[in-house]
Structures are given as C-alpha cells and as structure tokens.
Amino acid sequence: MSTLLIKNVHTLITMDSGRRELHDAFLFARNGIIEAVGSAAEVPQSADTVLDGSGRVVIPGLVNTHHHMYQTLTRVLAQDSELFGWLKTLYPIWSRLTGESVYVSAKLAMAELMLSGCTTSSDHLYIYPNDVRLDDEIRAAQDIGIRFHAARGSMSLGESKGGLPPDAVVEEESAILRDTRRVIEQYNDPQRHAMLRVVVAPCSPFSVTRDLMREAAALARSYGVSLHTHLAENANDVAYSLSQFGYRPGDYAEDVGWVGQDVWHAHCVKLESSEIGLFARTGTGVCHCPSSNMRLASGIAPVRQMLDARVKVGLGVDGSASNDASHLLNEARQAMLLARVSGDPAAMSAREALEIATLGGAAVLGRDDIGALAPGMSADLVAFRLDSVGFAGAQHDPLAALLFCASVQADFTVINGRVVVQDGQLLTQDLPVLVEKHNALSRRLING
Numbered sequence: 001m002s003t004l005l006i007k008n009v010h011t012l013i014t015m016d017s018g019r020r021e022l023h024d025a026f027l028f029a030r031n032g033i034i035e036a037v038g039s040a041a042e043v044p045q046s047a048d049t050v051l052d053g054s055g056r057v058v059i060p061g062l063v064n065t066h067h068h069m070y071q072t073l074t075r076v077l078a079q080d081s082e083l084f085g086w087l088k089t090l091y092p093i094w095s096r097l098t099g100e101s102v103y104v105s106a107k108l109a110m111a112e113l114m115l116s117g118c119t120t121s122s123d124h125l126y127i128y129p130n131d132v133r134l135d136d137e138i139r140a141a142q143d144i145g146i147r148f149h150a151a152r153g154s155m156s157l158g159e160s161k162g163g164l165p166p167d168a169v170v171e172e173e174s175a176i177l178r179d180t181r182r183v184i185e186q187y188n189d190p191q192r193h194a195m196l197r198v199v200v201a202p203c204s205p206f207s208v209t210r211d212l213m214r215e216a217a218a219l220a221r222s223y224g225v226s227l228h229t230h231l232a233e234n235a236n237d238v239a240y241s242l243s244q245f246g247y248r249p250g251d252y253a254e255d256v257g258w259v260g261q262d263v264w265h266a267h268c269v270k271l272e273s274s275e276i277g278l279f280a281r282t283g284t285g286v287c288h289c290p291s292s293n294m295r296l297a298s299g300i301a302p303v304r305q306m307l308d309a310r311v312k313v314g315l316g317v318d319g320s321a322s323n324d325a326s327h328l329l330n331e332a333r334q335a336m337l338l339a340r341v342s343g344d345p346a347a348m349s350a351r352e353a354l355e356i357a358t359l360g361g362a363a364v365l366g367r368d369d370i371g372a373l374a375p376g377m378s379a380d381l382v383a384f385r386l387d388s389v390g391f392a393g394a395q396h397d398p399l400a401a402l403l404f405c406a407s408v409q410a411d412f413t414v415i416n417g418r419v420v421v422q423d424g425q426l427l428t429q430d431l432p433v434l435v436e437k438h439n440a441l442s443r444r445l446i447n448g
Contacts, residue, residue, distance in 0.1 A: 164207055
C-alpha cells in the first residue's frame with residue numbers, strides 16, 4: 001500500500017463535474033488512485049509521500065493525443081515546406097532510424113512532455129526501417145514512467161503504387177497486421193487506470209491502401225482497442241483523397257469504417273460542416289495540433305465549430321520535427337489564441353483550453369480515469385510555482401495565468417501516484433546524459 005498527500009495547495013483545479021477550483025486544498029491518493037480532494041480542514045494526518053503545494057497551482061495531468069516522438073531527432077529541418085514537401089525531405093533521413101534511436105528519442109520526448117505538465121501521451125510510430133519495433137517506444141515509456149498509448153502505425157503504399165512515401169520505408173500489409181496483433185496481445189492493458197495501451201494506426205490515406213484501412217479497423221475492433229490516423233491535414237491531403245477515392249476525407253473515413261467512439265483523427269484542418277456533423281453523430285474524436293498546423297502552413301482547424309457540434313476534441317504537440325517542441329501547455333495556449341484569430345476574442349477561454357488539454361484528451365483516448373482530480377480518478381497531476389517570473393502580476397487567476405502568460409515548467413509531476421518530477425527536475429532519468437546521447441544519434445542520423 002502506497003499513499004500520497006499533497007497539502008496546502010494554493011489553487012487546485014479539479015476539472016471535476018462541477019469544475020471546482022479549490023483554495024488552501026489537499027489531495028490524497030492510495031496506490032495511484034485518488035481517494036479524497038478537499039479543504040485544509042479535512043487533511044489526512046499522514047502519508048508515505050507528502051508534497052507541499054504552498055504557492056502552487058495544481059492541475060490534472062495534461063493528455064497528449066498525437067505525437068511522433070522519433071522526430072525529436074530531426075528538428076528544424078525543411079523549415080519552409082508544406083506537409084508533402086516536408087515529408088519527402090525527411091523520409092530518406094528517417095529511413096536510417098534504428099531501434100536504439102527510436103528508444104532514446106522517445107525517452108527524450110517523454111521527458112520534455114513530463115517536465116511541461118503532460119502525464120499521458122499517445123505516440124504514432126508509423127515507420128519501421130532496420131530493426132525498429134514499437135517495443136522500443138514501449139520500453140522507453142516503462143523506463144521513464146509516463147502513461148502511454150502506443151500507436152502501431154504503418155505505411156504500405158509506396159511511390160511506385162501511387163503513395164507519397166518512397167518504397168524503401170513501407171511494409172507489406174500482411175506483416176503490418178501480423179505485428180499489430182502481436183503488440184496488442186503482448187502489451188495492451190484494457191483495465192481502468194492502465195499505464196499502457198496499444199492503438200491500431202495506419203499512417204494516412206496517402207500512405208496506406210483502402211484495404212489496409214478496412215482490415216485495420218476490423219482487427220482493432222476484434223480486440224476492443226482504439227483506432228487513429230491523420231486526416232484532412234491540408235489542401236493537398238484533401239485533393240489526394242478526392243482524386244484517389246472520390247471522397248472528401250471525412251466521407252472516406254466513413255467508407256472504410258473509420259468513424260465511431262473508438263476512433264480519433266489527427267489535424268482535421270480541412271473538415272467541412274458535413275464532416276464535422278458526421279464526427280459529432282458517430283462520436284469520432286479529433287486531435288487538434290495548432291503549432292504543427294501553423295508551422296507547415298496547413299491552416300486553422302475549425303475547432304470552435306467542432307466543439308459547438310459536440311465533437312470530442314483533444315490536443316497534440318504532433319511530431320517534434322513539425323512543431324518543433326513537446327510542450328503541451330504551450331499547445332493549449334496556442335489553441336486558445338489561434339481560436340481568436342478569426343476576430344472573436346471570446347472564441348476560446350483559458351478554462352476551455354485547459355479542459356481540451358485534460359478531459360478532452362481523455363475522451364479522445366477513450367478514458368474515463370484521467371483528466372480530472374476527483375475520487376476514483378488516476379493520481380496524475382502537475383504543480384506549477386506561482387512565484388515564478390511568468391506568473392508575476394497574475395496571482396488573481398492562476399488558471400488563466402497558465403494559459404495566457406509565459407511558458408512555464410512543472411515544479412512537480414505525479415503519474416499514477418508516483419512523483420516523477422520534483423523541484424523541476426526529472427527523477428526517472430539522468431537528463432543531461434539522455435540529451436547528450438540523443439544529440440549524438442541525431443547527428444549520425446542527419447549526416448548519414
């Protein structure tokens with residue numbers, strides 16, 4: 001039995017059903033599950049681990065619903081390219097990936113996420129050259145202590161068959177399905193509070209066949225796991241879908257069985273009203289990636305329209321070669337500000353942006369055990385110091401300060417009741433050693 005007590009919390013943002021914001025509060029958890037949240041007058045007397053929340057704002061751990069962690073190795077390349085040109089520049093470099101480089105880059109990305117307030121992350125690994133396996137990322141997640149949804153991506157449609165990726169980086173579809181079965185059976189944990197789940201995730205309509213999309217959906221549903229892919233990312237993506245399939249992206253997704261409560265799509269920048277309605281009716285989720293969409297000039301996703309239609313929307317930092325960062329709190333800020341560019345300063349509030357980054361992400365991943373701080377929920381939470389320079393002058397509304405003010409790093413991060421960041425330092429990895437090794441692998445990869 002392991003207990004955790006966080007006491008004297010200046011402001012505790014629960015994101016519970018009442019969206020309570022408590023002051024001079026505490027949180028108590030046992031074996032990674034929250035048992036009590038309340039006022040100072042009710043604080044338990046003791047716990048195995050006690051953290052002081054004085055002068056801190058505590059929030060539910062942020063949920064990242066789309067990433068490509070290996071891309072931390074290739075940041076700031078193809079700086080002035082749109083999506084297809086960017087991919088064509090980077091595919092040959094990524095063809096040199098190894099299992100070691102995927103493992104190290106995943107740990108680096110996870111460290112960056114955990115230090116900035118993220119406690120649960122999905123990752124979409126869709127390229128498997130050399131000895132790369134999804135197991136490399138899973139091992140990284142287990143070593144560093146993040147709650148992880150490992151998406152077994154794939155590409156099967158090379159240039160010679162009309163796809164975008166070069167033939168050297170695609171796989172045979174029978175091998176893709178066989179390995180997807182293997183990782184589900186070996187690793188997926190369907191239980192509530194699971195630290196590891198597996199997702200079925202063919203890369204995109206322009207890199208896999210219609211048959212693979214349909215077979216992948218059937219496979220996922222036979223095991224009860226989620227489905228994930230890219231969709232409607234930019235104008236070229238839509239043009240490809242229309243020319244190859246005769247459908248807009250959302251309609252193509254419906255045609256191949258990729259709508260439903262168990263599906264979420266990344267980007268969706270170019271969805272039209274009818275497609276948004278389809279997603280709302282079917283419970284299909286969307287991951288909004290504002291920084292990546294801006295970096296690649298893909299456009300502004302119609303997130304306000306999606307939210308008003310009751311589409312499930314979460315946030316993603318996307319690949320660290322198209323963002324080029326893994327700071328999910330910054331991504332929530334970007335989402336809030338980008339929603340206002342159309343001319344409405346009330347298009348998205350700070351509280352709504354934080355809700356998308358927590359409860360929204362949880363819903364997109366199909367989870368009811370993360371995203372809020374309440375009894376029965378997983379003990380995943382993050383604290384930020386209010387005496388830091390970025391919060392100066394904003395003490396009257398700590399939650400809004402997290403979204404409006406300068407980017408900040410977590411003071412402490414707790415995942416599954418375990419303290420993984422304390423005093424701003426990662427406890428589960430020697431970060432300088434990791435960065436040095438990562439940079440050496442990056443140089444080798446980029447230089448060939």
